Amino acid sequence: MFAVHMDQPRSPRAFVQVIDILGDDREVALPGRVEVRQRPMRSIWLRPLDMFTSHVVKSQDQVRIFGEGVRRRNIFDPMLLPKPARIAKGSDPALGGNPGASEDHDIADVVHLAHEAQEGRKTQLMTSIGIIGSAGRMGHALETAAAEAGVSIAGGIDKGGDPIALAKIVDVLLDFSSPSALVGNLGAAVAAGKAILVGTTGLEDHHHQAIDDAARHVAVLQTGNTSLGITLLARLVKEAATRLGEDWDIEIVESHHRMKVDAPSGTAKMLGEMAAAGRGIDLASHSERGRDGLTGAREKGAIGFASLRAGTIAGDHSVLFATENERITLSHHAENRSIFARGAIRAATWLARQPAGRYTMDQVIGI
Numbered sequence: 001m002f003a004v005h006m007d008q009p010r011s012p013r014a015f016v017q018v019i020d021i022l023g024d025d026r027e028v029a030l031p032g033r034v035e036v037r038q039r040p041m042r043s044i045w046l047r048p049l050d051m052f053t054s055h056v057v058k059s060q061d062q063v064r065i066f067g068e069g070v071r072r073r074n075i076f077d078p079m080l081l082p083k084p085a086r087i088a089k090g091s092d093p094a095l096g097g098n099p100g101a102s103e104d105h106d107i108a109d110v111v112h113l114a115h116e117a118q119e120g121r122k123t124q125l126m127t128s129i130g131i132i133g134s135a136g137r138m139g140h141a142l143e144t145a146a147a148e149a150g151v152s153i154a155g156g157i158d159k160g161g162d163p164i165a166l167a168k169i170v171d172v173l174l175d176f177s178s179p180s181a182l183v184g185n186l187g188a189a190v191a192a193g194k195a196i197l198v199g200t201t202g203l204e205d206h207h208h209q210a211i212d213d214a215a216r217h218v219a220v221l222q223t224g225n226t227s228l229g230i231t232l233l234a235r236l237v238k239e240a241a242t243r244l245g246e247d248w249d250i251e252i253v254e255s256h257h258r259m260k261v262d263a264p265s266g267t268a269k270m271l272g273e274m275a276a277a278g279r280g281i282d283l284a285s286h287s288e289r290g291r292d293g294l295t296g297a298r299e300k301g302a303i304g305f306a307s308l309r310a311g312t313i314a315g316d317h318s319v320l321f322a323t324e325n326e327r328i329t330l331s332h333h334a335e336n337r338s339i340f341a342r343g344a345i346r347a348a349t350w351l352a353r354q355p356a357g358r359y360t361m362d363q364v365i366g367i
Contacts, residue, residue: 127349130170131156132163132185133177138199138337142174145341151349167192172352174344175200182207186214195219195351199226199344201266215358221351223361224266226343230317231361233332234274237319240328241278246301248323250275255308255316263307264289267317272303275319315340 129146133139134156146153154170157163159177167173167188173196175185182200189196198211201224211222225231241250252275254268264272269283276283281301288304298304315334320327334340347364 127172127352128152128154128170129345129348130154130166130173132158132161132166132173132175132181133200134158136176138176138340141337141341142176142344145338145345149342149345151345163188164191167194170194172197172348174348176344179203179207183210186210186220189220190214190217193218195221195348195354197226197344197348197351198222199224199340202262203266212358216356218356219351219354219359220357221347221359221361221364223347224268224270225315225340226347226361227332227334227339228343228346228361228365229332229339230267230270231343231365232367233317233319233330234271235362235367236330237271238274238278240319240321240330241275243278244321244323244328246279248321249298249302249304251304251306251320251322253306253308253316253318253320255310255313257312257314258309260309263309264305265307265315265317267315268305268307271317271319272305275303 129142129151131139131142131153134143135158139156139158143153143156155166157166159181163173163181163185164187171194173185173189173194175182175196176199177185179200179202182198182203186196186198195218196214198220203222208222211220214220223231252264252268252271254263254265256265272283272287276286279286279301283303286299286302288299288302291304291306314336316331318329318331320329322328343361343364347361350364351359
């Protein structure tokens with residue numbers, strides 16, 4: 001590995017400098033299939049205003065070239081050349097709509113071939129994660145999922161650990177600890193200026209207020225479930241509740257392992273909130289829980305909850321819509337915690353790139 005410093009020239013010619021490093025007679029392994037009409041060029045000519053843009057300055061500063069041999073294509077990764085404003089029909093895409101291109105040297109678009117596709121993967125590989133609650137079941141699942149994804153776990157703490165020290169050495173925190181520790185963990189994230197994903201369940205109103213306060217300073221994603229499937233289920237529940245009238249009763253049934261300490265589950269509450277949002281009502285004043293004894297008839301428009309605890313169930317959730325003579329059931333069944341861990345790792349790498357604000361899993365998967 002060696003570094004090459006490229007002094008800023010009077011006109012932007014970053015690409016020709018890189019080609020000269022490799023030599024005119026040496027073949028460059030390009031990232032992907034390249035058609036004959038798409039070829040590297042010997043110079044770049046840009047419009048005057050483009051000469052001062054950040055990506056041009058970056059490419060003219062310093063480029064680290066890894067593996068001169070087989071991995072020589074990495075030389076293209078640090079540089080993203082400006083794309084043409086438009087592509088003229090029947091013409092070379094490299095020249096379409098760019099009046100500043102030189103006559104005999106096309107502005108090749110080959111450097112864009114792998115850049116955008118690889119950018120997300122590179123960011124994920126470069127993101128360092130800290131786990132709060134690392135000794136628990138979810139903590140172990142997160143470590144396994146991170147290793148499978150090639151993501152760095154920089155450290156972890158459990159009860160009694162120092163979240164501030166952990167926050168200082170990572171890009172993003174994953175909090176799967178307990179509600180009582182949440183406020184301190186949010187404070188550590190804010191103090192260090194680091195993003196935090198809150199997967200802790202059993203939260204109350206004052207916890208959500210603390211999350212809102214922290215989100216004014218750092219990126220915060222709070223969710224009752226990091227499964228990508230559950231995220232989609234929640235959207236479907238809201239859609240169904242929006243389109244079905246009050247004559248359709250809504251019941252949410254969740255099942256978990258015998259060690260779970262809160263009920264209903266955070267996921268069940270989230271599904272209830274989505275159903276309530278679809279109906280345009282407040283969940284707190286329209287939910288029925290813990291039915292026992294002579295409860296009377298079901299309230300019209302209520303959203304009911306039922307919780308089961310047994311064995312080693314990772315998590316089952318069903319939302320029942322029922323009316324006269326017909327029923328619709330939307331369900332999700334988790335086989336093990338790995339699905340939550342994989343979703344959390346994906347969400348964490350996404351969250352690390354976001355500005356301050358409160359985010360949801362919907363935004364992670366783009367729905």
